[in-house]
Amino acid sequence: xxxxxxxxxxxxxxxxxxxxxxxxxxxxxxxxxxxxxxxxxxxxxxxxxxxxxxxxxxxxxxxxxxxxxxxxxxxxxxxxxxxxxxxxxxxxxxxxxxxxxxxxxxxxxxxxxxxxxxxxxxxxxxxxxxxxxxxxxxxxxxxxxxxxxxxxxxxxxxxxxxxxxxxxxxxxxxxxxxxxxxxxxxxxxxxxxxxxxxxxxxxxx
Amino acid sequence: xxxxxxxxxxxxxxxxxxxxxxxxxxxxxxxxxxxxxxxxxxxxxxxxxxxxxxxxxxxxxxxxxxxxxxxxxxxxxxxxxxxxxxxxx
Numbered sequence: 001x002x003x004x005x006x007x008x009x010x011x012x013x014x015x016x017x018x019x020x021x022x023x024x025x026x027x028x029x030x031x032x033x034x035x036x037x038x039x040x041x042x043x044x045x046x047x048x049x050x051x052x053x054x055x056x057x058x059x060x061x062x063x064x065x066x067x068x069x070x071x072x073x074x075x076x077x078x079x080x081x082x083x084x085x086x087x088x089x090x091x092x093x094x095x096x097x098x099x100x101x102x103x104x105x106x107x108x109x110x111x112x113x114x115x116x117x118x119x120x121x122x123x124x125x126x127x128x129x130x131x132x133x134x135x136x137x138x139x140x141x142x143x144x145x146x147x148x149x150x151x152x153x154x155x156x157x158x159x160x161x162x163x164x165x166x167x168x169x170x171x172x173x174x175x176x177x178x179x180x181x182x183x184x185x186x187x188x189x190x191x192x193x194x195x196x197x198x199x200x201x202x203x204x205x
Numbered sequence: 206x207x208x209x210x211x212x213x214x215x216x217x218x219x220x221x222x223x224x225x226x227x228x229x230x231x232x233x234x235x236x237x238x239x240x241x242x243x244x245x246x247x248x249x250x251x252x253x254x255x256x257x258x259x260x261x262x263x264x265x266x267x268x269x270x271x272x273x274x275x276x277x278x279x280x281x282x283x284x285x286x287x288x289x290x291x292x293x294x
Contacts, residue, residue: 022266032266036273043278047285054289072233076226083222086256087215189256193249200245204232 031183035190038156042194045149046201052141053205060137062203065125071203074117075195078157081110082192085164085185092181097171100181104168107188111161118154122147146202153198156191163187213258221255 021029053059062068088103125143129136135143167184170176225248232244254260259267 022269023263024266029266032270036270039274040277040281043274043281047278047281050282051285051289054286055292057293068233072229075229079222079225079229082225082252082256083218086218086221090213090215090218186257189252192256193252196245196248196252199229200232200241204236204241205238 025179027183028179028186031186035186038190039194042149042152042197045145045152046197049145049149049201052145056139056141058139060135060139060142062205065137065142066203067121067124068203070117070121071199074114074121075199077110077114077117078192078195081107081114082189084110085188089178089182089185092171092176093178095178097174097176100176101168101171104164104171104181108161108164108168111157111164111188115154115157115161118150118157122150149198149202153191153194156194160184160188160191217255221251225251 019026024032084103084106088100088107091097091099091103125135125146130143130146132144132147134140137143163184167176167181171181228244228248232241253271259270
């Protein structure tokens, strides 16, 4: 057997390889790999946060700095947008375009409301004197980490809203596939998953 | 995977949503570290398994995704956090 013939056979025998690695499409496999690498970016951020938190002799009281009811509402909205996204994916898979578009629209709305609330929260903190290099609570690393981590997450949400809008427009024109919506859904759920840890580590600990 | 996913009824997603909200509320109201850690892990698991449909994917993909994320995250925290304790003491 030639090497050229043996390689595809070996791929099929192990990961599925060929046109369907791990029994899924290449597009979906690449989305999963992207999610793994992006998760490591946020893991690095949260590890840096953990280091600062442990090393700092004191840390600002979260109940003084943040409006916890407001942040909890933001979290509820992002979780709800994940549920609407999952419903949109299910509808797209079932070729129910109307339901898919409606729930994609609701997911976009959830993302926009979340971003608006985050902008309000940022402006409140900036108004209170928080900057990347200092803040009134006496722990400079606090605001630097806060703006960096929530800023990166917010950027992910904004990109997600843009991709969702493109997916909704394509669906409206009938130019979409169930898997296309599913890939967008994977990204959106990942953004929600990251917020689980940002919310838990930054706002609740 | 596709057939299993298509067969997932919408109410499964909305049940998962209710559980996620309940866990979030419990985390906010108690604020105790064990509840927070358990809550974060439970929420991440629900999102990954039900919303992202990881439970219907092949085991090798699941192991690559979860193993990759958890092993590297543990290494990151394990290598960085002890330095924080050293600095604080």
